[in-house]
Amino acid sequence: MIPRSLVAVFACALVILASCSSAPEQLPADVQVTVDMKEYQITLNPASIKAGTIKFGIRNGGTMGHGFEIIRTDLAIGKLPIDVGAGKAKEDGLVRQIKSILPGKIATLSVDLQAGTYVIICNVSGHYQLGMRSALRVE
Numbered sequence: 001m002i003p004r005s006l007v008a009v010f011a012c013a014l015v016i017l018a019s020c021s022s023a024p025e026q027l028p029a030d031v032q033v034t035v036d037m038k039e040y041q042i043t044l045n046p047a048s049i050k051a052g053t054i055k056f057g058i059r060n061g062g063t064m065g066h067g068f069e070i071i072r073t074d075l076a077i078g079k080l081p082i083d084v085g086a087g088k089a090k091e092d093g094l095v096r097q098i099k100s101i102l103p104g105k106i107a108t109l110s111v112d113l114q115a116g117t118y119v120i121i122c123n124v125s126g127h128y129q130l131g132m133r134s135a136l137r138v139e
């Protein structure tokens, strides 16, 4: 038997958790590259950074789930080959990815990147082609 008063305490705790999760999520202070995503745009700040372990903080400010992929390539950001059947960019040169970040949510990812040129994309079907791509230069 669970005492009725204990049930009440749990019910209150649940209400508090629910109200916390509805507040906008903040990126941790040690994020080095902020990635803002929405339909159908990716904005990097900064878009150029020193080589090493880089902590990305990704914010999905859109109304649907978006992915985060780091692709190493010398191609221009709009020139990645397309897998026509899947409606997605081909992932040659993929370094790391987060498959999906829900709307209103944040994610962080630390990645060791060597000097070179990279493209950050969302590879949900069609999103790359609609403009969800951004260039990252690592010096």
Ligand SMILES: [Cu+2]
Pocket: 065, 066, 067, 122, 123, 124, 127, 132
């Ligand atoms: Cu997307």
